[in-house]
Amino acid sequence: MAEITSELLIKRLAEWGVDTIFGIPGDGINGIMEGLRRHADKVKFVLVHHEEAAAFMACAHAKATGRIGVCLATSGPGGIHLANGLYDAKLDHVPVLAITGLQESSVLGTGYQQEVALDRLYEDVTEYNQVVMNPAQMPALVDVAIRTAYARRGVAHLTFPNDIQIAPAGEDPYQTVAPVRPPSTAPIYVDPMVWPRDGDLRRAADVLNAGTKIAILAGIGARGAGRWVEQAAEKLGAPIVKSLLGKMVVPDDSPYTTGGLGLLGTKPSEELMEEADTLLMLGTNFPYTKFLPEPGKARVVQVEIDPARAGTRTPTEVPLVGDVGATLERLLPLLDVKDHAFLGKYQEKTRDWREAMTALESADRDPIAPQYLAHELDVQAADDAILTCDSGTIATWAARHWQIRGRREFYLSGTLATMAPGLPYAIGIQHAHPGRQVIAFVGDGGFAMLMAEFHTAMRYGLPIKVVINNNNALGQILWEQMVLGYPEHGVRFGEPLPDYAAWARGCGGFGVHVNKPGDLPGALQEALAHPGPALLDVAVNPDEPPLPGKVSYDQAKKFAEAWLHGQPRKASIASTLFKDKIQQLKG
Template sequence: MAQRTGEIMTEQLRQWGVNHIYGLPGDSINEFIDDIRNKDDLDFIQVRHEETGALAASSEAKLTGNLGVCLSIAGPGGIHLLNGLYDAKGDHAPVLAIVGQVASTSLGTDAFQEINLERMFDDVAVFNKRAESHEQLPDMLNQAIRTAYAEKGVSVLIVPDDLFAEKQKEGETLTTPGYFRPNIFPAQEDMNKARDLIEQAEKPLILAGKGASGAQEELISFAEKAGAPIIVSLLAKGLIPDNHPYCLGHHGQIGTKPSYYAMKETDLLILIGTQFPYAEFFPKDVPGFQIDNKPENIGKYYPVTAGLAGDAKATLASLISTMNKTEDYSYLEKQQERMNNWRVALQKEKREEKTPIQGPQVMYQIEQLMEPGAVVSTDVGNVTVWAARFLSFLDQKFLISGQLATMGIGLPGAIASQIVYPDKQVIAICGDGGFSMSMHDFVTAVKYQLPIKVIILNNEKIGMIKYEQQQMGHISSETDLGPVNFAGFAENCGGDGYRIESFDEMETKMKQAFMSDKPTIIDVCIEDMAPLPGHIDYTAATNYSQYIIKNFFETGTMDLPDMKKAARRMF
């Protein structure tokens, strides 16, 4: 029986486990939209901007490990996808973008909205091909999805819209759906070398990333046997509870003081499932070994002594079974004492009762209302620091744009999270700058009745960029955004909105907002306050001093940081 090619492709997508596609209809995908319309178990999630669709697909893939799918027209629609697709590339998320193209009979004629899509997607995609005939499409779709899973990246399938309407016989494809994951295990000599390094070390330290997901039990058992504290990458927040006695929080610019000193003092760095890219925060001339299921990642950012190419869970389990338990926990205990002092300092900071409201105070209120198993989608900016450092996770899921660090991810991530997990609490934490980049799609949450809670830390500035300029010794420039009442915007979209302007009203209004069964925005007016790094080095302090002097001569005022809080981070 002959079927439309688009109809065959919708069935293939279902066989791959896809049950929804993010996108916006248009003239070069209208044939495929009609096939999706007639497929009862394949939903089309209509967004207001293709960038939101790609960011949502990327977010879904990062959350679940399953394929995220987005759809766009040729020309402007395909261009809009790029930011979300680069986010997926940077964080190694399997995503499929089906991109329409002008009719096959018009290709190469500079037709309306025709651009060179293959060239445009070349850098972002691990699979990037245009179908020349309808007979190719089913096999190309299977290959595109299989490659996205195998390479943990973006596949782009470009299709002239007329090919979707062409009919062909069902079952004449050359390939079948399905991806079979390889079972990778390190060579024994590399395992022996790693075990020797552990047993020789007196101050072992673990830096664990998202690649250790699914191996939490083995990770903790390994850390206990080695006497090694654990630093988690930003993407891996929630990998182990933030209050776990072995957890030292994050590292780098957003990191904790204990993680900085632990990294400075270690004599063995153990990298597990991470590609932490900031070389300046690594120790110097310290041996290390790395566990990663992609051999090409080993030694990519740190010169390791041994490389274990294998799955984190199986590799750690094997190491645990053969290594001797350490008898010296002095290094661990020293870091634990530091971390306990750090936690006490953070608790004092986030429990302060004062107006204007500060970011840490908002995190404390969210913490009181955050449910077990909740998903927290965090935008990029100062809010990243507040959420990473002050919002304590036990078993919640954390979602962010890591490698690309694109502003505007908070809302699309929350939309995807609520679609994937309809029964879980979903919270987006955004700055006013990040939210305004994707706020148009709050109406998407309203349309699909997604009861997400969007907390906006509104300081009327691009706060992190202002602080970065000051840290470089410059006068802040073009970082003021101006006032927006986001609570009013939420109500105009058909959702609920709450505006919080003083500390005294925060607890009550937060509770009211979290009781709503509608998409809700909580617009919190906060102080323009820089999130100081866990450790302030000499260069940063010197540059900031230059900024203070320049600012004084230009404005006649002294813009000084909270020195008590700065001191707590420095010493």
């Protein structure tokens, strides 16, 4: 059987260490599917139910392993469906390669069926974007695409016309200006270790040594450098605030951390940013600038691997371009040892905050408090569990009640903050880490969007656990409407209630619905112990507000206005708020 160009594609991906491609077949990629069939021993094709999920799985695979994630879609609508997951990879700076099909080169530009110029559609989302028009371009374009995705921490895209996919391998139908040279037989990308110049390190140390109230803000770019981050905190007497993506940089029980920042963060973290006179930003391009110190109030040192991002969020006196770990290793000897009075103040504030959060985790509240659900999951999950999460109120409960300890990890759509990735993230990560406990902690709104992928987990024997925080509403938008001073509108799903547990059982998995707090611990224990995919659908209090760590006067005023303008469930919401306060006082 003659070798076709698609085989060169698959073999080269395998040489780069790619062992899995997530996607859906279609007539625009039949040639690539044949290449996969012929080399199924080298690269596994994971069939999903929606291309968006395939892109999320590739993104999650890259986040959890550091290796490039690969997704595949047919021409036209298939490629369009990939876009949301690809933007997730772009905005969270992870390497993903998207492969798509295209109509035969002879009909391009004629308005042929499903003809979409995916290369032009992807111009904004990609770091590298190429239409393959000659078999002789293989495998060099694969090399360039993957190296670019790694080097620029983003998305690369290759799209193949149908006729090129099945053309004889190595064919060069056009007269070439230069002979095609074979690429390296052993492709490799070496991630450079970068650290700042000595003079810049000295300037940064001078700023930090002059500070008296120093705060550290750590993001996902500091992952793997936790011990150096804590050493900096110890030496500077500086509390550590974590971005949501950076939640796993240091453990949540670290004596240095005050927790997260922003709407999903903690009151001590917000107060720290208001008081600090010096801020050390490590591996974060934190976008919510209203939670950072006011310009001019604090001197800022930022460690950032991308020179283009250094200093983009807040006036930065000393931008340090480099890897966080390598930079801190060289910066630490230059730092003065400070007393811990300021750190001690925020350690006490953090203890008080944690007591208030613990009070909300009561098993006595009926309907089930989402804080109790998140806490019970935290208690029962393994110390090396990986939690994936959706956007919305679910992220608030995970941020505050899921504790990073041991080898635990935490993933969600960070900057894009899209709905629906929790389930496909779990599948992509479970595939990469078959021996780990992987839990998708999702809302009912996000789960419903891509719930068919639970069947994907069943087909491939991936023992993911799905825990649905079911408030039968788009909870985050509900509360945002009220904070804006509007009565809620269009955010509650109402009757009839879908039976997600029945869907799980229909797929052949474990599925249980829980609506009483007393039933939750046992049901969760059973779900986590189940050897295959399991789903726990938990009806939680729909009127539990995901309040900011520190409620501003303007937020309270707008909330009151919405109340007066006819909030339809104000009695139930008032009761929940009252119970929250009583629990905190009791705690």
